[in-house]
Amino acid sequence: MKTRLSAASAALLTVLVAVLAFGQPAHAGAGFSVAGGKLYDANGTEFIMRGVNHAHTWYPQQTSSFANVKALGANTVRVVLSSGDRWTRNSNADVATVISLCIANRLICVLEVHDTTGYGEQSGAVTLDRAVDYWLSIADVLAGQEEYVIVNIGNEPYGNQSYASWATDSANAIKRLRTGGLTHTIMVDAPNWGQDWSFTMRDNAAAVFAADPSRNTVFSIHMYGVFDTAAEINDYLGRFRAAGLPIVVGEFGFNHSDGDPDEDSILAYSQANGIGWLGWSWSGNGGGVEYLDLATAFNPASLTTWGQRLFNGANGIRQTAREASVFTGTPPPTTPPPTTPPPAGGCTATYTVVNQWQGGFQGEVRVTAGATAITGWSARWTFANGQSVSQSWNTALTSSGAVVSARNVDYNGRLAAGVSTSFGFIGSWSGSNAKPEVICTAS
Known part of the structure; x- marks a missing residue:
C-alpha cells in the first residue's frame, strides 16, 4: 500500500543541536570522509555521486556493465551483493574482482548487502547484524580500498513493520564495523523499504551519525511512489541539508508499482543542492518492474526511456557527473610521484x-x-x-x-x-x- 509523506513537523531543532554537539573530522587522507554534511574523497575534494545501481549478485557474468555505465558518464556504481542468506554468497575473490572493475573504469564503488531487504516483513530477510558478519568476513578484501569503496551496510533493512529499532540497530552495526577495523565511509539505508515514510531515519539520523566514532556515515533514502511531489522531495532532502547531515538518493525510478515518483524534482533539487544519487537500475529487473531497466538486456546502445532520461536528460548524468579526483586530479599524498618527468x-x-x-x-x-x-x-x-x-x-x-x-x-x-x-x-x-x-x- 502506498503511504504518502505528510507535512508533519520534525524535531529539526533536536537534530541541529545533536549535529552541533560533536565536531566533524578533518578529511581523511586514506579514503572518503564526511564533513559539514558533504562527502569528500581522499584528496579532500567534494564528491557528488552520479551513477546507477547494478544487480551484480544476480548477473555476475555481466562484468562489461562497469565499463558501459562509465562510458555513459557515470562516476559511481552501487553494486548488489549477497551475504549468502537469500542468494548465492559473493565470495571474497568475487568482491575483489568487482572492486578492481570499478577502479579500472574509474568508478567509485558503493557495495551493498541485499539480503536485509524488507526485514520484519519479507520472508527470509536478515538483520543488519547478519550483514555486518558478512562485511567482516570480507574485511581483507576491503582493506586498502578506502579511496574507492563505500560500504552500504544493508539494503532497505526494514519493511513497513518492526522498524522501531532501526536507529539502535544501525548504530550498533556501525560500531561493530569500526571495532572490526573498517575505516571506510559507511552508508545506511532508511527503513520502510528504503522510503522512510515514518520519518524514522530522518528524525534519528543525528543520533546514528554521532554513534559512529569516525563521524564518517552517509544516509541513503530510496525515492519511489512515496516521493511523488516536489514538496515532499524538497522537504525531506532539505531537512538533512539544514541539519548538516550527509544524504544521498541511493535508489529512485521514474515510475513504480506504489506510485509515480517525481524524478524531475529529484534530479533538479539534487543538482541545486549538491546531493548525490544512484538510479535504479542498469538492467535485469523482473517481477513486474522491468520498466526500471536503464538499458535493454544490458546493451548500452539500447537505452530505455528511463535510461535516456537519467543519462542524457536535464540534470542527468551527462550534464552533471564529475569523475572522482582520485582518478583525475592531484594524487593523494600516499601516491608516489610519477617517475617520468x-x-x-x-x-x-x-x-x-x-x-x-x-x-x-x-x-x-x-x-x-x-x-x-x-x-x-x-x-x-x-x-x-x-x-x-x-x-x-x-x-x-x-x-x-x-x-x-x-x-x-x-x-x-x-x-x-x-x-x-x-x-x-x-x-x-x-x-x-x-x-x-x-x-x-x-x-
Missing part, C-alpha cells in the same frame, strides 16, 4: 581503447599538462580505419569525416604542471581499430 611545455595526450566489442568500442584520451600550468587544451586525431564517435563525455567533441577534434569543458581546462585529466567516448569500427596519434595543443 612531465613534458617540457604545452600538453601531451595519450589514446587508449578501454573496452572493445563487435562493432563498437570505448576510448579514452588522457591529457597531461607540461612543465607549466595551462588554462585550456584541445586534442585532435585522424582515424585511419573508418572509425567514428557517437557519444563523448568530459569534453566538447566534434567530427568531420575521419578527423576528430576535442577540447576541454569548463571544469577540466585548467591543469597544474604535470597534472592530467581525461575524457572518453563511444565509437564504432569495422575491420580493424588502429589507435591514432593524438596532437594536444595547450592554451
Whole structure:
C-alpha cells in the first residue's frame, strides 16, 4: 500500500543541536570522509555521486556493465551483493574482482548487502547484524580500498513493520564495523523499504551519525511512489541539508508499482543542492518492474526511456557527473610521484581503447599538462580505419569525416604542471581499430 509523506513537523531543532554537539573530522587522507554534511574523497575534494545501481549478485557474468555505465558518464556504481542468506554468497575473490572493475573504469564503488531487504516483513530477510558478519568476513578484501569503496551496510533493512529499532540497530552495526577495523565511509539505508515514510531515519539520523566514532556515515533514502511531489522531495532532502547531515538518493525510478515518483524534482533539487544519487537500475529487473531497466538486456546502445532520461536528460548524468579526483586530479599524498618527468611545455595526450566489442568500442584520451600550468587544451586525431564517435563525455567533441577534434569543458581546462585529466567516448569500427596519434595543443 502506498503511504504518502505528510507535512508533519520534525524535531529539526533536536537534530541541529545533536549535529552541533560533536565536531566533524578533518578529511581523511586514506579514503572518503564526511564533513559539514558533504562527502569528500581522499584528496579532500567534494564528491557528488552520479551513477546507477547494478544487480551484480544476480548477473555476475555481466562484468562489461562497469565499463558501459562509465562510458555513459557515470562516476559511481552501487553494486548488489549477497551475504549468502537469500542468494548465492559473493565470495571474497568475487568482491575483489568487482572492486578492481570499478577502479579500472574509474568508478567509485558503493557495495551493498541485499539480503536485509524488507526485514520484519519479507520472508527470509536478515538483520543488519547478519550483514555486518558478512562485511567482516570480507574485511581483507576491503582493506586498502578506502579511496574507492563505500560500504552500504544493508539494503532497505526494514519493511513497513518492526522498524522501531532501526536507529539502535544501525548504530550498533556501525560500531561493530569500526571495532572490526573498517575505516571506510559507511552508508545506511532508511527503513520502510528504503522510503522512510515514518520519518524514522530522518528524525534519528543525528543520533546514528554521532554513534559512529569516525563521524564518517552517509544516509541513503530510496525515492519511489512515496516521493511523488516536489514538496515532499524538497522537504525531506532539505531537512538533512539544514541539519548538516550527509544524504544521498541511493535508489529512485521514474515510475513504480506504489506510485509515480517525481524524478524531475529529484534530479533538479539534487543538482541545486549538491546531493548525490544512484538510479535504479542498469538492467535485469523482473517481477513486474522491468520498466526500471536503464538499458535493454544490458546493451548500452539500447537505452530505455528511463535510461535516456537519467543519462542524457536535464540534470542527468551527462550534464552533471564529475569523475572522482582520485582518478583525475592531484594524487593523494600516499601516491608516489610519477617517475617520468612531465613534458617540457604545452600538453601531451595519450589514446587508449578501454573496452572493445563487435562493432563498437570505448576510448579514452588522457591529457597531461607540461612543465607549466595551462588554462585550456584541445586534442585532435585522424582515424585511419573508418572509425567514428557517437557519444563523448568530459569534453566538447566534434567530427568531420575521419578527423576528430576535442577540447576541454569548463571544469577540466585548467591543469597544474604535470597534472592530467581525461575524457572518453563511444565509437564504432569495422575491420580493424588502429589507435591514432593524438596532437594536444595547450592554451
